[in-house]
Amino acid sequence: MIARILPHPLLTLTLVVVWQMLVNYVSLGTLVFGLILGIVIPLITAPYWPDRPRLKNPAMIVEFILVVLYDIVVANIVVAKTILFTHNTAMHPAWVSIPLDLRTPEAITVLAGTITMTPGTVSSDVAADGRSLLVHCLDAPDPDAVRDEIKQRYERRLKEIFE
Amino acid sequence: MILSYALIFTTGCFALALLMNLWRVVSAPGVPDRILALDTMVINFIAILVLYGIIEGTAVYFEASILIAMVGFISTVAYARFMLRGNIIE
Amino acid sequence: MNADMALWQEITVAAFLVIAGVFGLVGSFGLIKLPDPMTRLHAPTKATTLGVGGVLIASMLYFFFAKGHLSFHELMITLFLFLTAPITAHFLAKANLHTDVKRDEVPPPAGDRPWAGFESDAARQIAEDKGTQG
Amino acid sequence: MEYLLATAIGAMTAAGIYLLLRQRTFPVILGISMLTYAVNLFLFASGRIAINLPPVLLNKTPTYTDPLPQALVLTAIVISFGMTAVVVLMGLGAYLSARTDHVNLNEGQDDSAEAGK
Amino acid sequence: MNHWIVAPILLPAVMAAVIILAARYQVALQRVFSVASTVALLGIAIGLLVKSMSGDIGVYELGNWPAPFGIVLVLDRLSATMVTLTAALAVAVVLYAIGSGWDKRGHHFHALFQFQLMGIFGAFLTGDAFNLFVFFEVLLIASYGLMIHGGGAVRLRAGVQYVLYNLLGSTLFLFALGTIYAVTGTLNMADLAQRVAELPADDTAMIRVAAILLLLVFAVKAALIPLHFWLPATYAEAPAPIAALFAVMTKIGAYAIIRMYTLVFGPDVAATADIVGPWLMPAAVVTLIIGMIGVLGASHMGRLAAFAAVGSMGTLLIAVALFTPQATTAALYYMIHSTLAGAALFLVVDMVRARRTAEDDIIASRPAIAQNGLIAAYFFAAAIAMAGMPPLSGFLGKLLVLDAVRAHDMVWVIWAAILVGSLIAVVGFARAGSMVFWKVETPPEGEASEAEPSPPAAALPFVATGGLMAGIVALTVFAGPVTAFLSDTSAQIFDREAYIAAVLETPRAIEAESLPHEGTKK
Amino acid sequence: MSLILIAALPFLGALLPGLMIRSGRTACAWATASVTLAALIGLLVHAPAVMRGEVIQYQLEWMPMLGLNVNFFLDGLGLLFAGLILGIGLLIIIYARFYLSRNDPMGQFYTYLLLFQGAMVGIVLSDNVLMMLIFWELTSLSSFLLIGYWKHLPEGRQGARMALAVTGMGGLALIGGMLILGNIVGSYDLTVILQNKDLIQASPLYLPALILILLGCFTKSAQFPFHFWLPHAMAAPTPVSAYLHSATMVKAGLFLMARLWPVLAGTPEWFYIVATTGLITMVLGAVIALFKDDLKALLAFSTVSHLGLITMLLGFGTPFAAVVAVFHIINHATFKAALFMSAGIVDHETHTRDIKRLGGLRHLMPVTFTIVMVAGLSMAGIPLFNGFLSKEMMLDAATEAPWDGNHWIVPALATLGALFSVAYSFRLIEHTFLGPKRDDYPAKPHDPGFGMWAPPALLAVLVVLIGIMPALMVGPLVATASGAVIGGELPYYSLKIWHGVNAALFMSIAAVAGGLVLLAMHRPLDAAWIRARRPEAKAIFDALMGTVTGAAKALTDGLHNGAMTRYASVFTLAVILAGSAAWFGGTAPAPVREVMAIGPVPLIGWILLIVATGCMVAFHRNRLLSLVLMGIVGLIVSVAFAYMSAPDLALTQISVEVVTIILLLLALNFLPKHTPVESSNARRFRDGTIAVLGGLAVGGLTLAMLLSDFSQESISAFHLANSKPGGGGTNVVNVILVDFRGFDTFGEIIVLGIAALVIFAMTESVLGSPVGAWLKQRPINPNEAGDRHPLMMVVATRVMMPIALMVGVFIFLRGHNEPGGGFIAGLIVAIAIVMQYMASGFDWAAARQRYPYHMIIALGVFAAALTGIGSWFAGRPFLTSNYGYFQIPPMGEFELATAMAFDVGVFLCVVGAVMLALESLSRFAHRAGDRPSPYPMDIDPSRDLPQEAKDA
Numbered sequence A: 001m002i003a004r005i006l007p008h009p010l011l012t013l014t015l016v017v018v019w020q021m022l023v024n025y026v027s028l029g030t031l032v033f034g035l036i037l038g039i040v041i042p043l044i045t046a047p048y049w050p051d052r053p054r055l056k057n058p059a060m061i062v063e064f065i066l067v068v069l070y071d072i073v074v075a076n077i078v079v080a081k082t083i084l085f086t087h088n089t090a091m092h093p094a095w096v097s098i099p100l101d102l103r104t105p106e107a108i109t110v111l112a113g114t115i116t117m118t119p120g121t122v123s124s125d126v127a128a129d130g131r132s133l134l135v136h137c138l139d140a141p142d143p144d145a146v147r148d149e150i151k152q153r154y155e156r157r158l159k160e161i162f163e
Numbered sequence B: 001m002i003l004s005y006a007l008i009f010t011t012g013c014f015a016l017a018l019l020m021n022l023w024r025v026v027s028a029p030g031v032p033d034r035i036l037a038l039d040t041m042v043i044n045f046i047a048i049l050v051l052y053g054i055i056e057g058t059a060v061y062f063e064a065s066i067l068i069a070m071v072g073f074i075s076t077v078a079y080a081r082f083m084l085r086g087n088i089i090e
Numbered sequence C: 001m002n003a004d005m006a007l008w009q010e011i012t013v014a015a016f017l018v019i020a021g022v023f024g025l026v027g028s029f030g031l032i033k034l035p036d037p038m039t040r041l042h043a044p045t046k047a048t049t050l051g052v053g054g055v056l057i058a059s060m061l062y063f064f065f066a067k068g069h070l071s072f073h074e075l076m077i078t079l080f081l082f083l084t085a086p087i088t089a090h091f092l093a094k095a096n097l098h099t100d101v102k103r104d105e106v107p108p109p110a111g112d113r114p115w116a117g118f119e120s121d122a123a124r125q126i127a128e129d130k131g132t133q134g
Numbered sequence D: 001m002e003y004l005l006a007t008a009i010g011a012m013t014a015a016g017i018y019l020l021l022r023q024r025t026f027p028v029i030l031g032i033s034m035l036t037y038a039v040n041l042f043l044f045a046s047g048r049i050a051i052n053l054p055p056v057l058l059n060k061t062p063t064y065t066d067p068l069p070q071a072l073v074l075t076a077i078v079i080s081f082g083m084t085a086v087v088v089l090m091g092l093g094a095y096l097s098a099r100t101d102h103v104n105l106n107e108g109q110d111d112s113a114e115a116g117k
Numbered sequence E: 001m002n003h004w005i006v007a008p009i010l011l012p013a014v015m016a017a018v019i020i021l022a023a024r025y026q027v028a029l030q031r032v033f034s035v036a037s038t039v040a041l042l043g044i045a046i047g048l049l050v051k052s053m054s055g056d057i058g059v060y061e062l063g064n065w066p067a068p069f070g071i072v073l074v075l076d077r078l079s080a081t082m083v084t085l086t087a088a089l090a091v092a093v094v095l096y097a098i099g100s101g102w103d104k105r106g107h108h109f110h111a112l113f114q115f116q117l118m119g120i121f122g123a124f125l126t127g128d129a130f131n132l133f134v135f136f137e138v139l140l141i142a143s144y145g146l147m148i149h150g151g152g153a154v155r156l157r158a159g160v161q162y163v164l165y166n167l168l169g170s171t172l173f174l175f176a177l178g179t180i181y182a183v184t185g186t187l188n189m190a191d192l193a194q195r196v197a198e199l200p201a202d203d204t205a206m207i208r209v210a211a212i213l214l215l216l217v218f219a220v221k222a223a224l225i226p227l228h229f230w231l232p233a234t235y236a237e238a239p240a241p242i243a244a245l246f247a248v249m250t251k252i253g254a255y256a257i258i259r260m261y262t263l264v265f266g267p268d269v270a271a272t273a274d275i276v277g278p279w280l281m282p283a284a285v286v287t288l289i290i291g292m293i294g295v296l297g298a299s300h301m302g303r304l305a306a307f308a309a310v311g312s313m314g315t316l317l318i319a320v321a322l323f324t325p326q327a328t329t330a331a332l333y334y335m336i337h338s339t340l341a342g343a344a345l346f347l348v349v350d351m352v353r354a355r356r357t358a359e360d361d362i363i364a365s366r367p368a369i370a371q372n373g374l375i376a377a378y379f380f381a382a383a384i385a386m387a388g389m390p391p392l393s394g395f396l397g398k399l400l401v402l403d404a405v406r407a408h409d410m411v412w413v414i415w416a417a418i419l420v421g422s423l424i425a426v427v428g429f430a431r432a433g434s435m436v437f438w439k440v441e442t443p444p445e446g447e448a449s450e451a452e453p454s455p456p457a458a459a460l461p462f463v464a465t466g467g468l469m470a471g472i473v474a475l476t477v478f479a480g481p482v483t484a485f486l487s488d489t490s491a492q493i494f495d496r497e498a499y500i501a502a503v504l505e506t507p508r509a510i511e512a513e514s515l516p517h518e519g520t521k522k
Numbered sequence F: 001m002s003l004i005l006i007a008a009l010p011f012l013g014a015l016l017p018g019l020m021i022r023s024g025r026t027a028c029a030w031a032t033a034s035v036t037l038a039a040l041i042g043l044l045v046h047a048p049a050v051m052r053g054e055v056i057q058y059q060l061e062w063m064p065m066l067g068l069n070v071n072f073f074l075d076g077l078g079l080l081f082a083g084l085i086l087g088i089g090l091l092i093i094i095y096a097r098f099y100l101s102r103n104d105p106m107g108q109f110y111t112y113l114l115l116f117q118g119a120m121v122g123i124v125l126s127d128n129v130l131m132m133l134i135f136w137e138l139t140s141l142s143s144f145l146l147i148g149y150w151k152h153l154p155e156g157r158q159g160a161r162m163a164l165a166v167t168g169m170g171g172l173a174l175i176g177g178m179l180i181l182g183n184i185v186g187s188y189d190l191t192v193i194l195q196n197k198d199l200i201q202a203s204p205l206y207l208p209a210l211i212l213i214l215l216g217c218f219t220k221s222a223q224f225p226f227h228f229w230l231p232h233a234m235a236a237p238t239p240v241s242a243y244l245h246s247a248t249m250v251k252a253g254l255f256l257m258a259r260l261w262p263v264l265a266g267t268p269e270w271f272y273i274v275a276t277t278g279l280i281t282m283v284l285g286a287v288i289a290l291f292k293d294d295l296k297a298l299l300a301f302s303t304v305s306h307l308g309l310i311t312m313l314l315g316f317g318t319p320f321a322a323v324v325a326v327f328h329i330i331n332h333a334t335f336k337a338a339l340f341m342s343a344g345i346v347d348h349e350t351h352t353r354d355i356k357r358l359g360g361l362r363h364l365m366p367v368t369f370t371i372v373m374v375a376g377l378s379m380a381g382i383p384l385f386n387g388f389l390s391k392e393m394m395l396d397a398a399t400e401a402p403w404d405g406n407h408w409i410v411p412a413l414a415t416l417g418a419l420f421s422v423a424y425s426f427r428l429i430e431h432t433f434l435g436p437k438r439d440d441y442p443a444k445p446h447d448p449g450f451g452m453w454a455p456p457a458l459l460a461v462l463v464v465l466i467g468i469m470p471a472l473m474v475g476p477l478v479a480t481a482s483g484a485v486i487g488g489e490l491p492y493y494s495l496k497i498w499h500g501v502n503a504a505l506f507m508s509i510a511a512v513a514g515g516l517v518l519l520a521m522h523r524p525l526d527a528a529w530i531r532a533r534r535p536e537a538k539a540i541f542d543a544l545m546g547t548v549t550g551a552a553k554a555l556t557d558g559l560h561n562g563a564m565t566r567y568a569s570v571f572t573l574a575v576i577l578a579g580s581a582a583w584f585g586g587t588a589p590a591p592v593r594e595v596m597a598i599g600p601v602p603l604i605g606w607i608l609l610i611v612a613t614g615c616m617v618a619f620h621r622n623r624l625l626s627l628v629l630m631g632i633v634g635l636i637v638s639v640a641f642a643y644m645s646a647p648d649l650a651l652t653q654i655s656v657e658v659v660t661i662i663l664l665l666l667a668l669n670f671l672p673k674h675t676p677v678e679s680s681n682a683r684r685f686r687d688g689t690i691a692v693l694g695g696l697a698v699g700g701l702t703l704a705m706l707l708s709d710f711s712q713e714s715i716s717a718f719h720l721a722n723s724k725p726g727g728g729g730t731n732v733v734n735v736i737l738v739d740f741r742g743f744d745t746f747g748e749i750i751v752l753g754i755a756a757l758v759i760f761a762m763t764e765s766v767l768g769s770p771v772g773a774w775l776k777q778r779p780i781n782p783n784e785a786g787d788r789h790p791l792m793m794v795v796a797t798r799v800m801m802p803i804a805l806m807v808g809v810f811i812f813l814r815g816h817n818e819p820g821g822g823f824i825a826g827l828i829v830a831i832a833i834v835m836q837y838m839a840s841g842f843d844w845a846a847a848r849q850r851y852p853y854h855m856i857i858a859l860g861v862f863a864a865a866l867t868g869i870g871s872w873f874a875g876r877p878f879l880t881s882n883y884g885y886f887q888i889p890p891m892g893e894f895e896l897a898t899a900m901a902f903d904v905g906v907f908l909c910v911v912g913a914v915m916l917a918l919e920s921l922s923r924f925a926h927r928a929g930d931r932p933s934p935y936p937m938d939i940d941p942s943r944d945l946p947q948e949a950k951d952a
């Protein structure tokens, strides 16, 4: 029942927040209206999001976000350094294939996105069977280390959150 | 005072960035590089617009910015799909 | 632009602005400087996002300090950019893989099927018919 | 400022005309689009230009820029969008049917080789 | 308050929507709606015409905003005449399209047709310069769709040219409007008339440019040399009923010229007096000659009809270019005539095409077509009308024009052009007619059976075309009353003050409240 | 009978034959004849009055404004001609009944004949020259039909076209002349014109009018040098030749000269032009006639000659000559019609008209011989036949006509003409009927039935009667007719055989004698004639026509060769030149506004724009690149809008931009990716020059505009002032769009809707054609990456589409008060949907699309229209808006305006139109093999997870 009205609760939440951001001030009126939209719009778009992934451990999200934000800031400095001061010849670009334990598309997407947003790595492609992720590293003398770090730092947490 | 210098500096940076992007769009070796440059350009444009909002002390440029962001994304994806598949809606 | 702001406020905003400017410039510079398409792809996706992110945060703070109300608009734009940047990067990476990366330059995936970009539609259909996904 | 706008409009017009005089539908359509930009800016400029005085009565500026040309340009943009869409499709249809995208009826019967690329 | 003025614009729009919504897949239903709407439009048009005869100018303030701030529709004798002419033509055309099955050769014929009518009516009725642009675009884009209706490589390529050319026209229109607004600060025609008349003598350059650009815009529509190049291929390749409907499209250009250059840039406006008439006249003469030469030189009947249309526009614009009441009367009479005659000619050509095995319209001897005699008679009549031979209205129109140019200092050139022009046309039509209808191949006995294409069974095409012919005959027989009305019309056209007064000082729909207050406006 | 009825009867009667032919040829003929007879009787009823000198009139207003009225009048001249037309017409109808063969469509023939008859009667009865012109041209048209009656004969078609071209030309000249005449006099009524001789002849326009009118008369009456069409018109059936080309139509020119004689004649110009032309024609025609072997050709040229004779007489300008002219018109009509009919009989019986193959028919066809004998002698001018009388008087008149002071040249030439006519008349009789009977006639000749020889016989009788007792027979008629021509005192003349011994007598004796000599030596002369190289009129005419037509074709096709590039450059140049001319003809506005300082941001934008624009031209051959560059230009333009205080425009521009680019990309997928190098350097230089000129012109105009000021205050002040109180919105642009100028927007959304319909219809017709089949079967592009629907994109869309929709709602709701509105919202929503299409593909997304876009468009139009109509019920005009503020706790106060409902219409239209267009376009890509994917994404490892694992 609730699933029929709220096919994607998290989405509804996001939308309510987005609405607040749009109208740019918070009041009961805006909240109510935002909620209405937050319920109606997902219902309209429901057919385009048929399956309903459930979050096992939402609390984990916060931790994950913090880790990622930290990494992003670092990443930018590192990359800026590389761009400015490392000579092109001194760089070690590399391709890394990361076998995935994640299964839900949402989780895989978040992982891929995170990888892209963090130090010198861009997730470039998914295997045709969705079991591995192809990542390009800007400057990775030791590709295996990169793979292990990604699996440790992100995939583990996501696995806990999603599956 | 400081702020205005900062503003000029930043504006200059992004202006320069934009010119580099345009140069890249025209001179890039491959199409993906062009698209990349275009995407970067769009983002820099948003920066410029927001900066201008600060300079003028007005927020009317927000809608433009958000829309440009959205549009930039769509067109980049469209170009990339065009590269990959030729047909962008299939 | 009205300057009735405390010095520290100005400095904070200015700092964000300068950082942002630098990153924005670096990102676009990397676009020209870096050697091959894939490495070039790294530069803007991050540097620029942080660059424009910095500007947006600066603007947010500015209006908070100057006009006294916290504007979420900039935050929203930032989030939007952060949400979309990986996707664009992903597509551009695919495009690069497609145009100028040989199939054997990249490590093979774990499974028996190739990277999605290298699998032709026909091959994909056969594979799906074989149900090799299970 | 005025000089920038005038020169910009002039430049876009020139580019538009040059492309308009090309012999294939695609560049010609791009030329028309350039002309459309130019004429939209021109129509907009007919209200003269003002900075940071949007005709939105909420932000209490002393004066506002002329809103009428903006409304006209908006209409013009929409209309020329519709026109462009139609001409693009017609160009495509003509190319697929005639196997040539030459705009001149008296030419281009022979380049059917590249059709379907 | 009287809403009938807006009806000719709303009815087709709503009807088109209904057709799209309710009858997208049932051609029969579409036909019912389309015909019903068109006939109703004719009724409304006649009603408006009768209303306009009283001589007072009907003004409809859309959104209840007073001119010049809002958009107004203006119903005077001129607009009523044009609306009625179009509606009458539309009935014949829609019937022909149904009878000949043209409407089934593609999608959305009737919806586009209704939208087309909406655009044309809007262009005739609006009293606002920019709104005129909008309706130009409406009728143009609809015409793009109708022009390529049925598809085919050649038609599509011709269509692309037609669109591109008119896109240029539209762009030019916007440049003109921008300039006009930049100088006068208004868009309402009546207000423009006032303001242009009051322009300081040391600020004429811009308005002159605006006037000439606008003239060129309308010249494109009116197929005036050297802006006529879009016409031949378009008319020749367009589906016949559409080509027939297009007979009125060129007239829209003429209408706009008459309207704008009597009301706003009238012959008595010093700033622009020396660039309109003096430029228009020579161009019109050349147009006439080129058109008639085309009639003689055409190798296909479609092109023959198209060039006849060009030539007729030349004659018409000669009369327009004089900008005198008498000449305008002649122009209006000739406009009605050439619309009906041109349309009829295109339909006759299509009858031939439809009955030929190759479905071609080349001017050469072919196996005899079904109903050769009847169609030949139709062609003869249409040709006589287009060439301006007696006894049909074409001759009367020509006499009116010849008579009207008497005072003009180019009178000899113009007379020579018109008379020689119609001689060339006569020869051309005679050549084409005798080739197509007299010099018939007699196919060898063997294939005589299948050489004869089975004629379209419907009698509707003949009825529709016959209707147009009947119109021409009526125009001839009742030339007296018609010209009488038309001279009243041109008298009204040249009475600028009356128009301005009617538009700018018209009583509010609701009694004007002194100050606008929340919720409702004055 | 009323004159209009006399003129109308043949026209009305023209319907009869078509109906009667079903009940047999004879019935048809009788019906036709009865029509003519009725008209004739109706005419003769007036005869006594006219003879008494009265003038019968009939007047009916037709186009008073033009002075074109249905005015008829009947005087002596009119009576004479109308009598001839109807009387001979009657005989011709009877004759034709027997002449036409079974497989000739007789109904048509009689219809055309009656049309012609009506036109002729109209000419001679018209009191209004404009109406006379109408009938005049009608005779050309109807004779075109009659000459071309035998469609299968090429010479028939050519003869018809030639006659139409020549007489049509004359007719048009006549129009000019008549208009001038009418303008001199101030009326187009003949009765008025005829009163103003002095006014006309004093006018400086007299000569042009005279020349134009004479052009009309000469062409119609086959006067030199326009005589050549007449013989070729002889391809017509003989009844036509007899009627049109001897008795009536060719006399129309003479009639008009006679009609206008009172006002035009009497001047030297008249004499020298008319008399000379007539004289030359007379002699020339007679000479040629002698050497024609075709009976009808011989008669045709003799007709030319006699028409020349009459023209000459009218040209003399003396009353006596005029009388003679009238008299000869009567005589010629009688004997020439008889001769034509007899020639027809001979042709009909012997199946040849070649004199060289005839001879000795006297014994086989005595009746015909007698008729030809009588009429021929009359034509030769032998006493006791009417031809003799008028010829004597003609020669008499000739002696009175000094040419440039020379007293003998006219008589001499007249005699020469007479001499030749004696010769060919005798030749006609001798070589056809006399001499030994031959045995090689193509058919077995014998006299025809009574019906066929009665009409010529009747005429022959008249020839004799008039010849013997002229005064009694036609005295009064000649008197009244010539009275009408002269329009004053009749001169002294007497119609009798013996005028005593005078110059004329000797001249005609000489003519007869000489004629006989000529005939005697015909054989050698004929040989010489054949050897002589003469200009062949038809060849010349055909060559001329061929050249003209060819030139016309070359010019037309050369000018309209379908070269869009040329059309466009002509267009552009025309605009630039006209615009500049207009500009420099006026005084430029003063640059009163002070220039704004250039900030850094706009400068950057400017540089970017210029560079991007330049690159776009430079790299336009790389289509994808030029598209990218166009996108950049669009981006800069929209930022410029934002910068210049136009947020709404910025939003619109940018969102339109992306949709346009997607459209172009979809199209470019099928188009060539590169534009070939085609134009020469010179061509590119030319185009570049035009482009630069255009750029300068527009730039200059813009600058002048930006620096000058409005002449009066702009109406937009009102909009700013009334936007809030009147329209209930603070975003003035939006209020203008949905309220002040909502009607523009109504049209605008309909444009969008139409665009979508057009695109849909066109896609259907292309995909429905062979092209569609070819598209479906086209090979798969080998260079195509895998992964149609990437996982990341799909997942991202799942979040982003709702957000985008929300932004759309936001933009829509605030539109009335802040930048935004239905249009932009519509585009945003469309973009969101496009995102979904790009992510999961067309099939999958379309399958989940609940409402067809057609419907959405239609609903949009409805919403907008009905909102507008709603205000009718408040007694206000279409689109009158209304608004109010409402309280719904806990939402707080908010505003609702009818304008918003209108905006919903806009919104729907935009969404529907954009999506329908894109949908149609993406259908081009469908291949036959494609199978609609059942999944939103190709790769989804969760598919093989157990269900509970997903939900748990």
Ligand code: NA
Residues within 6 Å of the ligand: D036, D079, D080, D083, E167, E170, E171
């Ligand atoms: Na346009």
Ligand code: NA
Residues within 6 Å of the ligand: E246, E247, E248, E250, E251, E309, E310, E342
């Ligand atoms: Na026309």
